[in-house]
Amino acid sequence: xxxxxxxxxxxxxxxxxxxxxxxxxxxxxxxxxxxxxxxxxxxxxxxxxxxxxxxxxxxxxxxxxxxxxxxxxxxxxxxxxxxxxxxxxxxxxxxxxxxxxxxxxxxxxxxxxxxxxxxxxxxxxxxxxxxxxxxxxxxxxxxxxxxxxxxxxxxxxxxxxxxxxxxxxxxxxxxxxxxxxxxxxxxxxxxxxxxxxxxxxxxxxxxxxxxxxxxxxxxxxxxxxxxxxxxxxxxxxxxxxxxxxxxxxxxxxxxxxxxxxxxxxxxxxxxxxxxxxxxxxxxx
Numbered sequence: 001x002x003x004x005x006x007x008x009x010x011x012x013x014x015x016x017x018x019x020x021x022x023x024x025x026x027x028x029x030x031x032x033x034x035x036x037x038x039x040x041x042x043x044x045x046x047x048x049x050x051x052x053x054x055x056x057x058x059x060x061x062x063x064x065x066x067x068x069x070x071x072x073x074x075x076x077x078x079x080x081x082x083x084x085x086x087x088x089x090x091x092x093x094x095x096x097x098x099x100x101x102x103x104x105x106x107x108x109x110x111x112x113x114x115x116x117x118x119x120x121x122x123x124x125x126x127x128x129x130x131x132x133x134x135x136x137x138x139x140x141x142x143x144x145x146x147x148x149x150x151x152x153x154x155x156x157x158x159x160x161x162x163x164x165x166x167x168x169x170x171x172x173x174x175x176x177x178x179x180x181x182x183x184x185x186x187x188x189x190x191x192x193x194x195x196x197x198x199x200x201x202x203x204x205x206x207x208x209x210x211x212x213x214x215x216x217x218x219x220x221x222x223x224x225x226x227x228x229x230x231x232x233x234x235x236x237x238x239x240x241x242x243x244x245x246x247x248x249x250x251x252x253x254x255x256x257x258x259x260x261x262x263x264x265x266x267x268x269x270x271x272x273x274x275x276x277x278x279x280x281x282x283x284x
Contacts, residue, residue, distance in 0.1 A: 001037060003045030219252045226251065 006024070010017040028034045097107050118125040157167055258265050 001041050003041040219255075221251055 004012070006017055006020045010020050013020075031037075093107060094104060096102075097104050114128060115125055118128045121128075121131065123131055153167075157163065258269070262269060
């Protein structure tokens, strides 16, 4: 099987040439492909090649035997018949690729893709065409439904006095509207936060600044009224011009003393009450 002659085998093994011939005859009876394999081995040797170069063909032979049902190869066929079948398959693939103007490597790539798709879908590759046909019909139904909904949308838009162009314009501007809406929400939150901070500042100002001022201005007297009162209270004493000033010790101190010690000013309080009542009755 390595391409050696009978005499070379007898010489290397140290047995008789007749014994070698007997062994060869026995191999021929046990293996129908023996002569073919022997011829291949001699041809390989004559071409300067070893039997190891023939190993890939043996693996191909095993593969063909495993796929004998698919390739319609019976167990009684010899190796030549198996290779002939395989050659027919290769030629058929080449013809199909030529008709579709497809490179052969692209054909095998598609076969692998189809096999991978079938595995991912959990179906057999034989059921893939019917599955894809069913899927295609579903797509067509979805297209019809989309067309129906589009017509209904157009009719509804027209019924409401709008146009599809306005609707498309709205759809195209929708991202901008959403972005503006998000910005508005952000600005609204910032505004509310500023309002809260402003109210807090106002409360602090009211407590620290305005309330003390309010207490201060509670005792505010109109300067003209004060000047008028000072003028009427002024008198000449001993020939000197004397001016009574309400600002010194101050009208506020006089009123506070009146408020704290009302018993000292009973008569003045009585007159003040009468004057107050008279003034309010007249204004009423």
